[in-house]
Amino acid sequence: MTDAFAPHVNSTPSPLIRVGDSYDMADNGHHCSRTLNIDATLRNMTMRARFVLIAIAQAGSRITFEDLKNCIDAPYSLQGMYRVQHAITFDCRLRDEPLLSSLVVSKATGEVSDGMPVDPLDPDDAAKERDRCYLHWQTHDPFPTD
Template sequence: MLRQSEKFEVKGRTLTVSSTDVEVMPRVRTFLIGVARSGGTATYGELKVGARLTHATNGLGRLLDLVGVDCRRRGEPDLAALVVTKQTGEVGDEYGAGAARERSIVHRHRWSD
């Protein structure tokens, strides 16, 4: 689990874990593990509703970057690969190449609660 005030370099910028991040990360993780187990994807809007987030949908990228950091710490594939845009059905441009491969790995992973 990420701790408040930790700092991470992600995509050329420094992210600092806030108290809000610490509060919402368990809900985001639980929601995305459910999506992974179903073999599906979720839109940013579905993530917002499913994890009961107050974030604007266009502001979820930073939170998803932290999800990726958390997954790497746990030795897990990146759950953020499951979050796609409503318009294209694909991950945001900032995720980078290889999202489909990562999504396949996420779907096959044995997730624990």
């Protein structure tokens, strides 16, 4: 996809990623170059995750992979939830928003997983991105009417 991270002006809650889009996960900090292909299921899961993660950000909290999987009724295994997390990251970048994926953490560590756009070995990096999410979503209406 060309110009994948140019921000788009869009106030709709629907993801800006589209069915048929492809993204290189290395662009999200993944340790290897893998293609993430957006199908209808992944787009739907991304939209559901966006709603949940905005509410989590407004509450100033975090959510585990397992809890997010259950909240959005994802058809993926826990290991397969990386697809949703990467899709959410691409969607946030397309919107020029803080990365909602920084709110999704490991149950064991309470921090983001390896391969995400924030440094999993630097808790300050993840914390800064979470703080950006909290500030943004506590001061912005996710569903503007005008």
